[in-house]
Amino acid sequence: MPIHEVKHPLIRHKLGIMRRADISTKNFRELAQEVGALLTYEATKDFNLQEKTIEGWAGPVNVEQIHGKKVTIVPILRAGLGMLDGVLSLIPVARVSVVGQIRNEETLEASTYLEKLVGELDQRMAMIVDPMLATGGSMISTIDLLKKAGSTEIRALVLVAAPEGVKKVLEAHPDVSIYTASVDERLNEKGYILPGLGDAGDKIFGTKQKDV
Numbered sequence: 001m002p003i004h005e006v007k008h009p010l011i012r013h014k015l016g017i018m019r020r021a022d023i024s025t026k027n028f029r030e031l032a033q034e035v036g037a038l039l040t041y042e043a044t045k046d047f048n049l050q051e052k053t054i055e056g057w058a059g060p061v062n063v064e065q066i067h068g069k070k071v072t073i074v075p076i077l078r079a080g081l082g083m084l085d086g087v088l089s090l091i092p093v094a095r096v097s098v099v100g101q102i103r104n105e106e107t108l109e110a111s112t113y114l115e116k117l118v119g120e121l122d123q124r125m126a127m128i129v130d131p132m133l134a135t136g137g138s139m140i141s142t143i144d145l146l147k148k149a150g151s152t153e154i155r156a157l158v159l160v161a162a163p164e165g166v167k168k169v170l171e172a173h174p175d176v177s178i179y180t181a182s183v184d185e186r187l188n189e190k191g192y193i194l195p196g197l198g199d200a201g202d203k204i205f206g207t208k209q210k211d212v
């Protein structure tokens with residue numbers, strides 16, 4: 001299923017706190033990482049395991065280990081950095097490919113200002129992280145550039161998604177799976193998600209809240 005709305009009680013609870021208008025930068029930041037980690041848990045549940053015999057305390061023991069999955073995590077600057085450590089806490093060996101996208105607040109068009117990708121993308125699962133999937137422009141542009149660079153297996157982890165953006169991403173890239181804590185109601189006339197979280201980048205970095 002290309003869209004996975006993860007309804008785990010811990011995620012619902014933490015996301016509910018993130019929606020408070022008066023949340024502090026510190027709390028928003030901490031929760032973005034925590035929900036990022038919980039979404040990672042869900043997004044990796046189909047990873048294959050292989051058996052291996054190791055020397056245990058009482059002799060040889062059969063254990064399982066993740067098989068054949070090289071991963072690159074792709075935070076979309078800026079706000080994606082707010083989930084990166086949470087994802088890395090569960091996949092500590094992953095390489096990180098950084099992509100900068102900025103949305104023009106008038107036209108809502110995304111433009112790429114940084115692309116620093118790791119090698120062997122054709123052999124890695126790419127896990128894109130960004131708190132917000134609104135019109136979908138930033139996500140589509142990121143998937144486009146990853147595919148151009150060789151990615152064939154891509155997952156996207158977002159805290160909150162708008163139905164309009166999910167539809168656009170899946171129309172453009174039906175092979176990509178999206179994991180989210182919530183598919184919200186809709187976009188407002190300025191392209192912000194309702195009820196949403198407001199401007200996630202500003203909340204994570206403590207910059208000025210825009211008039212949304």
Ligand SMILES: O=P(O)(O)OC[C@H]1O[C@H](OP(=O)(O)OP(=O)(O)O)[C@H](O)[C@@H]1O
Nearest residue numbers: 077078079102103134135136137138201
């Ligand atoms: O789906 P879209 O309509 O493209 O909107 C979503 C994008 O907008 C925000 O980034 P923004 O451009 O505000 O940059 P920032 O992360 O630096 O704040 C957000 O973090 C997403 O990347």
Ligand SMILES: O=c1cc[nH]c(=O)[nH]1
Nearest residue numbers: 134192193198199200
């Ligand atoms: O709701 C939104 C839409 C775009 N970017 C955000 O940070 N929030």
Ligand SMILES: [Mg+2]
Nearest residue numbers: 199200201202
């Ligand atoms: Mg922003």
